Amino acid sequence: MTSPHREHPEPAPFTAADYAARMERAATAAADAGLAGLLIAPGPDLTHLTGYQPIETERLTLLVLAAGQDPVLVVPTLEAPDAQAAPGAPALTLRDWSDGSSPYAAAAPSLDVDGHFAVSDNAWAMHLLGLQRELPGTTYSAVTDVLPMLRAVKDERELARLAAAGEAADAAYAEVLGVRFAGRRESEVAADLARLLRRHGHSQVDFTVVGSGPNGANPHHEAGERVIADGDMVVLDFGGLKHGYGSDISRTVHVGEPSEAERRVHDVVREAQQAAFEAVRPGIGCQEVDRVARKVITDAGYGEQFIHRTGHGIGVTTHEPPYMVEGEERPLVPGMCFSIEPGIYLAGRFGVRIEDIVTVTEDGGRRLNNAPREMAVVG
Template sequence: MDHEPARPAAPAGTSEPEPFTTADYAARMAAAAEAAADAGLAGLLIAPGPDLAHLTGYRPTAETERLTLLVLAAGRDPVLVVPALEAPDAAKAPGAGALALRDWTDGKSPYAVTAPLLEAAGRFGVSDNTWSLHLLSLQRELPATSYVPLTDALPMLRAVKDERELARLAAAGAAADAAYAQILHLPFADRRESDVAADLAGLLRVHGHSQVDFTVVGSGPNGANPHHEAGDRVIRRGDMVVLDFGGLKDGYGSDISRTVHVGEPDAEEQRVHDIVREAQQAGVAAVRPGVSCQEVDRAARAVITEFGYGDRFIHRTGHGIGVTTHEPPYMVEGEERPMVPGMCFSVEPGIYLPGRFGVRIEDIVTVTADGGLRLNNAPRELALVD
């Protein structure tokens, strides 16, 4: 049956976040250009996506084959190359006052416009989502140039958040907590997964999200697939249900997972949930400055392995979050970069029993001066729903 979630007023005490200024964006671009120079790069080429949003505040309204590219290099003023028909919108971006706009018109080559802005024989860092069409065309204009993805060249470019970014992430986390608190009071049994997913999406929007990126609802055996997309399966009494949902609020991400049970769980279901909860706590407890990111994964994984489910924890323990819901750093074996105050990432161990059920518990955590601070505070006990 269809069900429309309650539509409460915005939470008391909420307010618009303090906006980022032109000076903030100018400082970000200057720092990025210096980091590129320190890494031996001639500059950075930033296409539409999270890097461009972080550095300039500009989010083009639609993905297009027309070239849009921010060019950054130490000692040079930043330049944003844009299609002429999109230049008016680009000029309104919060960081536009800190850069020059260079537009191009249909019928002309955007690469001929961009090439003079680059060194003829440089090695450039490029945002990961840059179209190969654009890079190959630029290389045709400048055959001696080469390119490396930012994930390889500057993986920590957006990893450390300032106080205002942390405030936005905390507000996004609180909004996701509020959505979870309300979903527990809505019916699960005899409804499709997609119905509950729609409820979650609606509640995220009620609590201030402008964008919903995912609403995983994995009931019964579907919960054993970590990235199961909510489908037409009807949730039954006796099901474990994995809920994993998030999106963007005021430009910054939320991401939370909780596992609920429809009616009373059996002893094994409760035990597996307790193990994951203990593993998640161990992962959070491992967060502190100077310790490598992989130690968070090791701490959580050790608990699950100790109880005999090591082969059923089949993904990394966490991922960074900021202007997008997945970004560096990653909490995974082999990631030896040290944690730094201001880093924000998920801690989300899980156990997945194929054909039966799954359990995952996830919070966003930020590194503080002496440990870690959760940005999600929704209860982690196994909640019982109707």
């Protein structure tokens, strides 16, 4: 059975004002954390803050944000026209540097010579070392260490993109239930999932986990050449980007009728996932979501077989803060988006995982995935 392919209108693009506001909030957050500013290299942080997505090369591109000063984007001269065309460019001062000159000298006037800066996690070590040589009085920390919630709270237009990505993943799941599983390789079903995600509007497919039988007991199993057999439990975990924002969904299906023991394990995971979802509300610590899911599974006797955190944030990347894990005490805030994905993994036998993306609302949580969570029987 397949679901009809529905075309949704392209969401309105983010405006220069949207990007200016994000940069101002980020600079203020850095100052509130006692930092001299933020240094952002090409990657998801730069995309989120400016809409600029340059190719990542050995040439330095660096966004400098500090409270009380205009944002500065240091770019190679040959890439300056692309930077000037970025959606957030009207709010930026561009400072270009030419081959043969020092990019670090070009960046230095925008940095406090004795300042402590947060640096985006994916910045190249050679560039950080170059800045340290140019400004030996500066010190640095990773953004995730000092400003982990930089992209965590989504606005309404971001939430709309995440909802559209979730709906597309739901539609892909509905259609993949109609393909043949038995007698086909995991890699073939994974290719079906990738095709369906693209059919439903994804511009990028990040992962298509298909873990059949004992392979399902490996949470991040790469779909391989194992032939799926009648009687297999099959973990499906897939997602990517649509309109620049992520999807991530997991469901576990069974080839032919499952045994009572298999149904029991699936029911426990479904109960844990539901309980964790019902726990979501503003103000509780992230770790509480993990604790609720883990208690259900532990009480059922499978605590040692739940071997990963309960969830991760999602946005312009499919994995980002916040994390639903023991020790993460930060409170949930309306607009946060994250997965809830408990699992049970029985080595040598099978695994079960059920995952939805959830956003925090003013009084609870809202699922961005609504595909059925009951065990589906496939052929």
